[in-house]
Amino acid sequence: MLILVDDEDRVVGFDEKMAVHQNGGRLHRAFSILIYNSSGEMLLQRRAASKYHFGGLWTNACCGHPVQGQELLDAAHRRLQFEMGFDTPLEETLSFIYKAEDSKSGLVEHEYDHVLTGTYDGDPVPNPDEADKFKWLPVPDLRADMKRDPSRYTPWFQIVMERLADD
Secondary structure (H helix, E strand, O other): OEEEEOOOOOEEEEEOHHHHOOOOOOOEEEEEEEEEOOOOEEEEEEEOOOOOOOOOOEEEOEEEOOEOOOOHHHHHHHHHHHHHOOOOOOEEEEEEEEEEEOOOOOOEEEEEEEEEEEEOOOOOOOOOOOEEEEEEEEHHHHHHHHHHOHHHEOHHHHHHHHHHHHO
């Protein structure tokens, strides 16, 4: 059961994962994790093609949702370990609300997204059900590629990178 929230991130209810993403989407709590190495490169994953929405697109290191009764950071650490095979200290950098429809699946992400950042210097071991590739990329190269071909990237990751550029 995902956590439904209002535009101030206050809990207003709970609903099943797929129901939250159907019929125009319902605003729910989520997180996006950005991982940097000591060289300043960012870890990207390509979402597995089999993902229920936005499959095959490049995105930040890990994303997910806390569930009913779960704290945001606990959920983020558990998901990072599950998706990418490692854990590291995380801190919240920013948050925002967005809405995006996946044209292939018809599912909608309507999220209050908490962006968490951390540092890691190893290579991840991605769960193939979640990510079929990963790469470390210098942020200027990432920004250039996103500008050249934004369709290769998830909508929330594009917003995150825009917000970080404003800081």
